[in-house]
Amino acid sequence: MRTDVLDQSRGGMWAWLLQRITAVLLIVGFASHLISTHIMAIGELSYDNIAHRLASGFFVAMDVMLLAAVLYHALNGARMVILDYWLSAKAQRRALSLALWLVGVAAFIYGLWALWPWIKG
Amino acid sequence: MSAKNRETANVGAGNWKGLGMWAWILFRVAGVVLVFYLFAHIGVISSARLGGHHTMNTIFKTFDKTLFVLLDLLLVWAVLFHGLNGVRIVLMDLGIGITRHKAMFWACMAVAVVCFAFFAYSALNFIADKGGAWL
Numbered sequence: 001m002r003t004d005v006l007d008q009s010r011g012g013m014w015a016w017l018l019q020r021i022t023a024v025l026l027i028v029g030f031a032s033h034l035i036s037t038h039i040m041a042i043g044e045l046s047y048d049n050i051a052h053r054l055a056s057g058f059f060v061a062m063d064v065m066l067l068a069a070v071l072y073h074a075l076n077g078a079r080m081v082i083l084d085y086w087l088s089a090k091a092q093r094r095a096l097s098l099a100l101w102l103v104g105v106a107a108f109i110y111g112l113w114a115l116w117p118w119i120k121g
Numbered sequence: 122m123s124a125k126n127r128e129t130a131n132v133g134a135g136n137w138k139g140l141g142m143w144a145w146i147l148f149r150v151a152g153v154v155l156v157f158y159l160f161a162h163i164g165v166i167s168s169a170r171l172g173g174h175h176t177m178n179t180i181f182k183t184f185d186k187t188l189f190v191l192l193d194l195l196l197v198w199a200v201l202f203h204g205l206n207g208v209r210i211v212l213m214d215l216g217i218g219i220t221r222h223k224a225m226f227w228a229c230m231a232v233a234v235v236c237f238a239f240f241a242y243s244a245l246n247f248i249a250d251k252g253g254a255w256l
Binding site: 020023024026027030034038039042043045046047048050070071074075077078081107110111113114115116117 | 149152153155156159160163166167169170174177178181184185193197200204207208211214239240243244247251
């Protein structure tokens with residue numbers, strides 16, 4: 001079906017929906033993230049400053065949520081850019097999605113590993 | 122909508138000219154920049170675990186130099202432009218403001234500029250107070 005082909009070139013319905021949901025999470029999350037780092041803690045950024053923030057469960061939940069949401073949003077966005085110019089075969093598109101999922105999951109685990117000493121407290 | 126209209130309806134913000142085109146191009150450029158920044162950011166935050174507290178604090182000291190504070194401000198603009206243009210796109214997808222594209226764009230940009238002013242004030246104040254070396 002022509003419509004199916006067109007929808008595929010747009011990345012699919014679920015990816016579209018998740019891109020919107022993560023977008024809303026990121027707007028809210030970045031407002032908190034940027035105000036707490038760039039305005040409240042400007043010039044004071046250090047290991048201890050981060051430790052102080054991550055002593056609160058609110059910021060731990062916020063940072064882990066942001067890490068997951070931003071990785072999905074960024075890698076799906078990169079996928080949409082790539083699909084606009086390259087990879088027309090279905091198998092290639094699948095391979096790209098799989099590769100990006102692997103990168104995303106690996107980056108999420110790496111990010112959690114990096115945050116762990118602060119989360120553990 | 123006919124198949125041909127469907128095909129072009131959502132490409133390049135509809136019109137490959139004027140304001141919509143620039144909104145689309147800058148949205149995409151900012152998006153790509155932010156993808157690269159994300160991975161750099163994860164790398165920097167992991168420096169504490171890779172090299173210890175001192176390694177991380179040394180890197181953060183560099184970020185206090187004037188050049189980096191200004192680059193940081195550019196990054197804030199990329200986030201605000203991408204974010205607020207994204208708000209416009211989400212609203213369009215919900216059917217809000219679809220007959221008033223330009224007004225919606227400028228309204229979102231007005232919010233972005235007001236937010237940016239706060240960050241710029243904070244950053245420029247910091248440079249004036251504690252800034253010294255460019256690098």
